[in-house]
Amino acid sequence: MKExxxxxxxxxxxxxxxxAEVPKTENKDWDKACGGSNIAVTSVxxxxxxxxxxxxxxxxxxQWQCHFKDGKIISAAFRHFTVKRKxxxxxxxxxxxxxxxxxxxxxxxxxxxxxxxxxxxxxxxEVMAIAKQPANKP
Numbered sequence: 001m002k003e004x005x006x007x008x009x010x011x012x013x014x015x016x017x018x019x020a021e022v023p024k025t026e027n028k029d030w031d032k033a034c035g036g037s038n039i040a041v042t043s044v045x046x047x048x049x050x051x052x053x054x055x056x057x058x059x060x061x062x063q064w065q066c067h068f069k070d071g072k073i074i075s076a077a078f079r080h081f082t083v084k085r086k087x088x089x090x091x092x093x094x095x096x097x098x099x100x101x102x103x104x105x106x107x108x109x110x111x112x113x114x115x116x117x118x119x120x121x122x123x124x125x126e127v128m129a130i131a132k133q134p135a136n137k138p
Contacts, residue, residue, distance in 0.1 A: 021045045028130055031055045035083065035096070041131045047071035053127045059083055061098065064127050072111040073128070078104050078120060 023044050030037040035056025042050045051066040063079040080102040085094045106116065113121055 023049065026135055028133070030127065030130060031057075033057045033061075035061065039127060039130055048131060051127060051131045053131075056083060056096075056098075058085075062123065064124060066124075066128070073108050073113065074111065075108060076106045076124060078102070078106070078124075 021044050023042050025040055025042045028039040028041060030039045030053055033055045035058070037053075037055035039051060039053040041048060042052075048068045048071055050068065051064065053062075053064040053066075055062055059082060061081050061083055063081075064076055066076040067074055079100055081098045081100045084097040084099065086097070087094050106113075113124055116124065
């Protein structure tokens with residue numbers, strides 16, 4: 001009897017894994033920036049799991065890495081950096097150096113971002129609003 005129960009449990013687990021939805025990552029535009037920008041949204045069954053948003057302007061950049069549970073934000077890491085460009089030749093080529101000057105981690109036990117300072121809250125709210133927009137169908 002024990003073997004039958006274990007066999008049924010194993011078949012059940014295999015069937016669950018076979019029919020489980022796979023993670024889907026979608027890239028979305030964030031901001032017009034000379035160094036580029038992107039919001040990578042990873043979801044399963046239509047619920048957001050992670051957001052990785054990055055923007056690099058001429059002299060500064062930002063990144064948000066957000067984590068969700070049941071489609072609601074639970075934590076985020078914020079990075080701010082300065083951008084330095086150095087010429088590397090006669091044809092206008094250059095290298096880019098990113099120097100981090102601010103890194104913070106936030107925890108949102110009640111999925112509430114209202115306690116962030118106004119500038120960070122505005123930035124994160126924009127990122128999450130873009131991330132939650134439906135995908136553009138070609």
